Amino acid sequence: MTIDLDGLALPGPTITAVTAPFWQAAALGKLIIQRCGDCRSYVFYPRALCPRCWSSRLGWVEASGRGTLKSYSRIHKPGHPAWEPAAPYIVGLVELEESPTMLSFIHAAENIAIGDCLELSPTRFGGRTLPAFRKTTD
Amino acid sequence: MRSLRRKAAIAGIGELKPQRRTSGRTTLDMIAEVSRLAVMDAGLEPGAIDGLLVGPQVGETPQHVPATVAEYLGLKPTMANVVDLGGASGAGMVWRAAAAVAAGMCEAVLCVLANTREDVPARSTNRNPIREFDVPFGASGANVSYALLMQAHMAIYGSTAEDFARIAVWARANAQVNPDAIFHGRPATLDDVLASPMIASPLHLLEIVMPVAGGDALVIVSADRAKSLRGQPVYVLGGGEKVTHRAVSQAPSLTSGPLKPAMARALDQAGLPAAEMDLLSLYDCYTIMVATTIEDLGLCAPGQFGQWVRDHDLGFTGDRPVNTHGGQLGFGQPDLAGGMTHIVEAVRQLRGSAHGRQIRNPRYALATGNGATMSEATALVLGAA
Numbered sequence: 302m303t304i305d306l307d308g309l310a311l312p313g314p315t316i317t318a319v320t321a322p323f324w325q326a327a328a329l330g331k332l333i334i335q336r337c338g339d340c341r342s343y344v345f346y347p348r349a350l351c352p353r354c355w356s357s358r359l360g361w362v363e364a365s366g367r368g369t370l371k372s373y374s375r376i377h378k379p380g381h382p383a384w385e386p387a388a389p390y391i392v393g394l395v396e397l398e399e400s401p402t403m404l405s406f407i408h409a410a411e412n413i414a415i416g417d418c419l420e421l422s423p424t425r426f427g428g429r430t431l432p433a434f435r436k437t438t439d
Numbered sequence: 440m441r442s443l444r445r446k447a448a449i450a451g452i453g454e455l456k457p458q459r460r461t462s463g464r465t466t467l468d469m470i471a472e473v474s475r476l477a478v479m480d481a482g483l484e485p486g487a488i489d490g491l492l493v494g495p496q497v498g499e500t501p502q503h504v505p506a507t508v509a510e511y512l513g514l515k516p517t518m519a520n521v522v523d524l525g526g527a528s529g530a531g532m533v534w535r536a537a538a539a540v541a542a543g544m545c546e547a548v549l550c551v552l553a554n555t556r557e558d559v560p561a562r563s564t565n566r567n568p569i570r571e572f573d574v575p576f577g578a579s580g581a582n583v584s585y586a587l588l589m590q591a592h593m594a595i596y597g598s599t600a601e602d603f604a605r606i607a608v609w610a611r612a613n614a615q616v617n618p619d620a621i622f623h624g625r626p627a628t629l630d631d632v633l634a635s636p637m638i639a640s641p642l643h644l645l646e647i648v649m650p651v652a653g654g655d656a657l658v659i660v661s662a663d664r665a666k667s668l669r670g671q672p673v674y675v676l677g678g679g680e681k682v683t684h685r686a687v688s689q690a691p692s693l694t695s696g697p698l699k700p701a702m703a704r705a706l707d708q709a710g711l712p713a714a715e716m717d718l719l720s721l722y723d724c725y726t727i728m729v730a731t732t733i734e735d736l737g738l739c740a741p742g743q744f745g746q747w748v749r750d751h752d753l754g755f756t757g758d759r760p761v762n763t764h765g766g767q768l769g770f771g772q773p774d775l776a777g778g779m780t781h782i783v784e785a786v787r788q789l790r791g792s793a794h795g796r797q798i799r800n801p802r803y804a805l806a807t808g809n810g811a812t813m814s815e816a817t818a819l820v821l822g823a824a
């Protein structure tokens with residue numbers, strides 16, 4: 302079953318001045334994350350300071366888009382009613398190659414398992430392009 | 440590290456019978472009802488209450504909550520504050536109250552949490568990182584987060600759906616001896632739990648608390664004051680707390696939580712090992728929370744909670760009583776007060792007043808609180824007089 306995710310009236314992100322570059326890049330199908338200019342940590346979600354060393358010298362870098370599935374859940378009863386037409390769908394924790402973990406939508410595959418290699422799969426949700434993931438194809 | 444051991448005692452408890460719905464009630468009037476029960480139980484006059492700890496009231500009283508509650512109750516406390524630790528708020532209140540009493544800020548602290556369940560609750564107006572980075576991907580609410588923890592536990596340790604379901608079966612079994620429990624008269628079998636609808640895999644409906652309206656309150660006094668009161672005090676022997684993250688994506692671990700150091704610290708302050716606890720009153724918003732707490736407490740090796748549960752009898756007559764009031768899985772979850780039900784039950788058991796489900800001569804109890812996604816943790820060791 303294919304759901305028209307783009308046609309659903311879904312709650313979008315609540316964008317702030319600090320996070321705006323992330324969502325602007327997402328709209329172009331890119332995944333960018335912050336990197337600390339002092340301790341060199343990669344940071345996600347975007348912040349005004351580095352949570353490791355409290356430096357404010359944070360810059361943006363494009364992530365490789367590769368990651369590993371740390372956990373997942375097939376959502377049968379969504380917490381937000383706008384997602385009901387899409388259920389069941391999969392939400393997962395993606396450990397990015399750069400090391401931070403982000404929560405994302407995971408495109409369903411035949412067999413999905415923790416430890417699977419994932420790749421970025423920009424997807425339209427409710428009129429916005431967001432950084433979703435899918436199992437690596439190669 | 441300085442210890443709170445025996446500096447303060449719980450002198451009074453109050454609890455409202457949970458209800459699925461309320462009509463025309465306000466949080467303030469629920470707070471008043473349960474506060475009166477606790478203060479009367481302590482044998483104190485309202486005027487003796489000089490400390491007040493309350494929970495947040497999102498969407499109702501966004502600011503000045505302690506003053507609003509104090510005014511409503513006619514109190515003029517010398518210490519008043521909000522404790523905002525989700526399901527750990529109740530336990531967090533107790534050790535803050537004990538610390539305030541020990542520091543001379545006040546002598547008798549009312550800790551109170553209550554909630555209504557009127558029709559059509561408003562959707563939250565959050566603008567926090569979870570709202571920004573989780574909700575747009577289809578992850579709203581706690582069910583998804585705990586499902587992610589549970590799936591990770593199953594993948595890493597090979598724990599099974601039955602292992603988790605057995606925790607819900609015990610909660611329902613214990614609720615059968617608590618007439619106030621929302622599931623009193625409705626036990627559940629392993630098959631019932633496993634056949635209940637899948638909400639967010641691998642989490643079944645019956646592994647999730649039922650939201651209810653209700654309230655719980657406690658009165659904490661100095662150890663000296665406790666001796667002069669007519670009731671039987673229960674002493675605070677140790678406390679510990681840890682807050683590690685908010686969103687599940689930021690959790691340092693998916694299979695061990697901040698309760699691990701919080702419980703270790705509480706037991707260390709009390710000078711007691713986990714094995715000495717006659718009651719484990721463990722926060723149970725979901726079955727996975729109890730599983731992780733059993734492992735973090737060191738009752739078994741990581742990943743082995745399933746075998747531990749099979750090896751023990753968790754009822755009030757059993758070798759390892761856990762959540763004798765039914766836990767929140769059996770009693771119902773009155774929002775933030777849900778975490779306080781574990782403390783109120785520990786007090787009843789240690790006073791010997793848990794009618795119809797009394798553990799034989801209990802001396803010590805461990806009560807835990809947990810908020811958000813295994814994010815905020817508070818543990819208390821309580822001792823009989």
Ligand SMILES: [Zn+2]
Pocket residue numbers: 337338339340341342351352353354355356
């Ligand atoms: Zn840094």
